[in-house]
Amino acid sequence: MAAPTSIQDPRRPEAWVWVYFATVGIVVALMMVFGLVMRLGQAGLIELPLTWFYQLMTMHGVGMVGISGVGGAAILYHFLSQHVELSRKIFIANFVLFLIGAVLLLGPSLLGSYAGAWTFLYPLPQNSGGQWAPSAAAIHLTGLALVGVGFLLFHLDNARAILARYGSLGNALGWPQLFGNSSEEPPPASVVAGTMVLIVNILGLVSGASIIVLSIVGILNPSFEIDALLAKNMIYMFGHVFINATIYMSVTAVYELLPLYTGRPWKVNKVFLAAWNISTIFVVIVYPHHLLMDFAQPTWLHVLGQVISYGSGFPVLVVTAFGALTLIHRSGIRWTAASGFLVLSMFGWSAGVIPAVVDGTIAANQVMHNTQWVPGHFHFYLVLGLVSMFFGFALHYSRGTGDSAADRVALWTYAIAGLGFTCAFLAAGAQSVPRRWAIHLEEWHGIALVGSVFGALVVVATLLLVVRIAVRARSVA
Amino acid sequence: MTIQATATLISFAGIALMVGIFLFVLARSGDEAAYDTVQPRAYSLRKQLFFILLAGFFIVPALTLRHLPYSPDGVESTVVDVTAHQWRWEISQTDFTAGESVLFRVGSADVNHGFAIYDDTNRVLAQVQAMPGYVNEIAFKFDDPGTYRIMCLEYCGLVHHGMLAALSVTDARETL
Numbered sequence A: 001m002a003a004p005t006s007i008q009d010p011r012r013p014e015a016w017v018w019v020y021f022a023t024v025g026i027v028v029a030l031m032m033v034f035g036l037v038m039r040l041g042q043a044g045l046i047e048l049p050l051t052w053f054y055q056l057m058t059m060h061g062v063g064m065v066g067i068s069g070v071g072g073a074a075i076l077y078h079f080l081s082q083h084v085e086l087s088r089k090i091f092i093a094n095f096v097l098f099l100i101g102a103v104l105l106l107g108p109s110l111l112g113s114y115a116g117a118w119t120f121l122y123p124l125p126q127n128s129g130g131q132w133a134p135s136a137a138a139i140h141l142t143g144l145a146l147v148g149v150g151f152l153l154f155h156l157d158n159a160r161a162i163l164a165r166y167g168s169l170g171n172a173l174g175w176p177q178l179f180g181n182s183s184e185e186p187p188p189a190s191v192v193a194g195t196m197v198l199i200v201n202i203l204g205l206v207s208g209a210s211i212i213v214l215s216i217v218g219i220l221n222p223s224f225e226i227d228a229l230l231a232k233n234m235i236y237m238f239g240h241v242f243i244n245a246t247i248y249m250s251v252t253a254v255y256e257l258l259p260l261y262t263g264r265p266w267k268v269n270k271v272f273l274a275a276w277n278i279s280t281i282f283v284v285i286v287y288p289h290h291l292l293m294d295f296a297q298p299t300w301l302h303v304l305g306q307v308i309s310y311g312s313g314f315p316v317l318v319v320t321a322f323g324a325l326t327l328i329h330r331s332g333i334r335w336t337a338a339s340g341f342l343v344l345s346m347f348g349w350s351a352g353v354i355p356a357v358v359d360g361t362i363a364a365n366q367v368m369h370n371t372q373w374v375p376g377h378f379h380f381y382l383v384l385g386l387v388s389m390f391f392g393f394a395l396h397y398s399r400g401t402g403d404s405a406a407d408r409v410a411l412w413t414y415a416i417a418g419l420g421f422t423c424a425f426l427a428a429g430a431q432s433v434p435r436r437w438a439i440h441l442e443e444w445h446g447i448a449l450v451g452s453v454f455g456a457l458v459v460v461a462t463l464l465l466v467v468r469i470a471v472r473a474r475s476v477a
Numbered sequence B: 001m002t003i004q005a006t007a008t009l010i011s012f013a014g015i016a017l018m019v020g021i022f023l024f025v026l027a028r029s030g031d032e033a034a035y036d037t038v039q040p041r042a043y044s045l046r047k048q049l050f051f052i053l054l055a056g057f058f059i060v061p062a063l064t065l066r067h068l069p070y071s072p073d074g075v076e077s078t079v080v081d082v083t084a085h086q087w088r089w090e091i092s093q094t095d096f097t098a099g100e101s102v103l104f105r106v107g108s109a110d111v112n113h114g115f116a117i118y119d120d121t122n123r124v125l126a127q128v129q130a131m132p133g134y135v136n137e138i139a140f141k142f143d144d145p146g147t148y149r150i151m152c153l154e155y156c157g158l159v160h161h162g163m164l165a166a167l168s169v170t171d172a173r174e175t176l
């Protein structure tokens, strides 16, 4: 089958999906600007008041993680609702809780000097060394809890709808086809992805909610002590799962849209199902690789952390990236800014896993943990992988009369600058530059400057794309 | 070669390989062929890739898990107590001789910190977390004389970047 000359896609995102995406565009652009300001500060080009660096860092981290969830949820909702009856009310409730939560999350940093980092490691929020009031931390964590509750509702509603249609989560994960030789059609890719994500994210959110509540109790009553190592385990379990789930939700855009551009179907087969089932387990238990430098933990847990981090991302990643490349290869794909971003997202995800796995190796972690290698690897995933999925989705549904030259220029600028930006982080990490330092030694300024230049280009391309998508979406409407 | 250099080489080579693969597929995407001719070849390639990754899944841990930093290796060590504070290091001994094995017992008086030993070219040699309620023990042998720096590698608040300390290591012969 030859690639189509025009892309027929009768599914139009409903208005609330666009509301989600308008928010994604604004917040991502704003948080990128915060990130750029931090990088310029590290390059010694601007002198940021000390407290502001860490306040911006806190807002950038929590803002980006939260908005990644919002974008992922919008994409998943759009495709999942083609197959099951989702509740629009819950979808709206999640958005409202996110907005209220966002005000509570950012307000304490904007007005109350709060800078506990998005990882809120106990007991830093309540023990700032005089920098912020414990009440600021309590408000911030309440905001985090509200956002978490919103996502919990969203995933519970997905569970309800999937169970109503497929009877069990096992059926929705394709167990009858995988283990039982069922001749029935396997569930669509979006249903498999949605089921995997609801399982892992509900577990992660429960862990997160528990430690958030405990932390708030600790702030209100400092004599209530939490085990710092237990807190760290619960936080990383929640944080790791949540940010990974954003990609697993958003990748449905690749499964559903790339076939339209290549004229080739994305088949759900046994290999696909096996990969998603294995990753469901691994994603939940892989987080100990964040604690490799906590020597107090038993050694077997560290070894497990390394070994599982080797296996965790691979099944779905290999099946997805390889599947995408197979779909494209000699397909006569219709290249547009949308299909370009979907392909870029596959590159970002599959190349970004390499420095991640390296860092998950204990021997390397010992000298690279908490250097800028770490932001290097996750910005690779997020800038080139996740945000590219967002752009691909939004450009596809706002295609209207098609691309302008500006869209192509923005795509290539974003891709090249994004690669340069993330590689500057990795190179800095290789030079042992610590992460999360407001002020850098002079010898580290050069690489921060390189990162800043590429970062500025990423910001420019992003602003251009957000404006273009808004214009294109209006012309569609 | 340092661990950092090896890790960087592997990573950048891998990233470059991915760039190459994607550009190759991009370049050939317009040269249309039927999916039934592309797909079987891709699936057999995927099977090979699967076995390569599976082999790596066993071989790489076997190679990299042999030397773990967690248990001190039984060498007679100088014991040094380290307590992290917002925002300074309290270290019971800061002068050592080259070749000396030291067991750092690292704790924290307030929040999480990261105890990282840097050499005089500002390269990380080893690190361990410093956390309240726990003592993390890390063994370290000072091979060469010189000044070593301690930097904080876990965000701990306003002056996180200012948590610096110095350790001085003198040549064993000079101290005789």
Ligand SMILES: [Cu+2]
Binding pocket: B112, B113, B114, B152, B153, B154, B155, B156, B157, B159, B160, B161, B163
């Ligand atoms: Cu610190």
